[in-house]
Amino acid sequence: xxxxxxxxxxxxxxxxxxxxxxxxxxxxxxxxxxxxxxxxxxxxxxxxxxxxxxxxxxxxxxxxxxxxxxxxxxxxx
Numbered sequence: 001x002x003x004x005x006x007x008x009x010x011x012x013x014x015x016x017x018x019x020x021x022x023x024x025x026x027x028x029x030x031x032x033x034x035x036x037x038x039x040x041x042x043x044x045x046x047x048x049x050x051x052x053x054x055x056x057x058x059x060x061x062x063x064x065x066x067x068x069x070x071x072x073x074x075x076x077x
Contacts, residue, residue: 009033009041011058017048018061026064027054 009032019026020043027045035042035055042055 017064019064020056020060023058023062
C-alpha cells in the first residue's frame with residue numbers, strides 16, 4: 001500500500017465487490033483508512049447499489065467472484 005490524500009491508502013480491492021468474512025456482508029470498498037483512534041487502517045465498505053457504509057478489518061475482506069454464464073459449444077458448419 002502507498003499513501004494517498006486524506007490519510008487513505010491504495011488497495012487492490014477498492015472498487016471491486018468483496019465479502020466481509022466477519023459479517024458475511026458483501027459490498028464495495030471505497031477507501032482504506034484509519035477509523036477514529038484505531039491505529040491500523042480498515043476497509044470502508046458500501047453496499048453494492050448504495051446504502052450505509054461500514055468498516056471491517058483489511059484481513060477480513062475477500063474478492064467475490066461472479067460466475068460468468070457458460071456458452072454452449074459451437075457446432076461445426
